[in-house]
Amino acid sequence: MRFHIKIAATLAGVLTSLLAPAASAGLVSADNALKSGYMEAKRDSEIYSLIGEQVIPVGEVKEGQLVQVFPADAEYYELKFGHGVGFIDKDDVERLNRAQAEKVKDPLGELNKPLTNQNLITRQAINVYTAADNKSEIFGILEENLRYPIIGRLKDRLNNTWYEINLGDRLGYVSELDCEVDNGIPVLTYHHLLKNDENKRFRHTSTTTSDVAFSNQMTYLKQAGYDTISLYQLEAYLKNRINLPGKAVVLTFDDGLKSVYRYAYPVLKQYGFRATAFIVSSRIKRHPQKWNPDSLQFMSISELKQLQDVFDIQSHTHFLHRIDGYKRPILLSRSLHNITFDFEHSAARCRSSTRMCCISPTRSAPITRRRCRRRKTPVSIWR
Template sequence: MYLRLVFCLLLLTGLPVQGRMLSGHTETPLLYMQTREPAAIWSRVGDKVIPVGTLAGGQLIAVVPTVADYYEFTFGFGNGFIDKAHLKPVLATRRVEDSLGDLHNPPTNQNLLTFQDVTIYSGPANDSDPLGTLAANLRYPIIGKLKDRLNQTWYQIRIGGRLGWVSSLDAELDNGIAILTYHHILRDEENTRFRHTSTTTSVVAFSNQMTWLREQGYSTLTMYQLEGYLRNRLNVPAKSVVVTFDDGLKSVSRYGCPILRENGIHATAFIVSSRIKRHPQQWNPVSLQFMSLGELAECRDVLDLQSHTHFLHRVNADHRPVLLSRSYHNILFDFERSRRALEQFTPRVWYLSYPFGGYNANAVHAASAAGFHMAVTTVRGKVKPGDNLLLLKRLYILRTDSLDVMARLISNRS
């Protein structure tokens, strides 16, 4: 029922209402409104519009007028929505007192995470008036931090043009999102060749891990959504993770895609485009087989196809990635060819996985020149705003790792 509108920045200054630019196109007048009563607020988080908290009665916010039965206001890196019936107008001549700091301060590269409903206070103190609440499972941008006289840390945020404070006892600092890496999936009884390779996992282990993500309430982000998070352009849940596959092996379509589908999980497959088969190969678990055109098409409901290069997924006689010995122009040509080959599956081939995790200055510069927005490595770690988007870290969950190990690796406290 909610429209997907352009993001805008609403600032509550206490000055008479004036027209503001909405995404640089038309003058959009802002209204000062006051909540008549405690009111639920909604926003787009990831790919869903969900309840994201409440505003207490008597609170002033700046809203964008709409023809619908709700108003818009700033919420994090997007828009919030509130039913018009909960609001009443405030005279434009009324000045709003705000002693909490400069309202023009931009967000930092840090977010807070909520794992329960938390109170937003009007000041950095538990005895200050509550402005409202933030719902559980949110990432929300921080404007600033301070410590009170008891050495307790408070996070400053902006919502609907208002500045508010959240206690560090109620929320955690965002330590980043895990990008999980998989390659090959086999049943234990047919895995006679790859049992001891770290890049092969069992069907049972992969199924258990994806079921655990679903049962624990994790949202699996696309690379496009991850980019929105890393560029501070998109609200995403606190419990978020990215699932990726490298190479484009046939075992992913045979075993991985049905498991993803059963659990409602979306993943990204980085494809070696020169190895896409015209016709499906007969299944042979003792060899590395690659997906066909038809198999890739059948998995598009759960797999977003991105680049793992065209011809550069090879090693030389010294078992080093050949990419590291190629010229800038050779790498650029390969990257561009890979993008063209994969555009039959997706119009947004914007993401790259370096072969074997190998990269150098030529590869990074070529990735940018070829039009890739982000690239992933095999360097171990999580990703968060401020990271180099062409050198993103990832995590491996091995077939021998227990679910407790997985939970610890992807948790915010790791």
């Protein structure tokens, strides 16, 4: 792999320009009459892409292999990579002659098959083959710690499973023995945190976590190489709109308790993690409350503003986070009109307190002990 810090910075600018086409009109060189077309790799050629929020090396196209490219800027071509785009150096590829172009036909339309809503995960760098046979020509490489969409499956003569993928608008094959199937993204949920020696009232409450246990869990995630992603990124993942790392996790904190500001916020900030706080907006305090481990205090306006360098603030309703006389959530007995009014009120209160808060079904998920997978209804995702 070549030294890539400068390249990554350049490509970050390219990605920004692609999101604002008018601003990028001057970036594409005049000699780029090519709107799109297949080109041949002159050498083993590195691919870069945006994974989560970082532009990193994500793979390689082998010398002599063909990929379809599109103009990006004066130095790079764009190509299809997963649910997004990759970039390849213009000096690494060259135009095809007519005979070479015949090699890229897709008579069965495999590349146009609908997505399976299933990804593979790479735990190490793996080969992508030109056929479902590990003795076939190697088309390219996928780097470790990637999630990559599967467009099909088939069996070889030994009954081994192979996954079909689209890389640069070429059909590639990955052995199931070289990767894992994506079983979803874990979404961890916390509520209340206390030190062991101060926890007298909430010791046997399942929603209370010791500060030591929490710190150990975050240390594990950091050492294991996990990236914390936002719920906006999770939503894009569920809609097949983003490339995420294989090791991705979402951290959420319910209710808006002061203990999160006191014990979770410093640890998350230390590790460079991000999280989402679901705030019961009727409980936001005008001024910080005095700390008392024997009762529940809620965060103030100033505390919520301070932790926004780590936390995304979302709604946990305004007045509907309660139970009725039968110990059932009152939310279940309210009309659509009442629920809508409450959420609108909650969003307005969050915005006035923190100047940021957006409500979406994906960011109001129920709590379970399962991973978050693609499902038909956003409100049914798990955390």
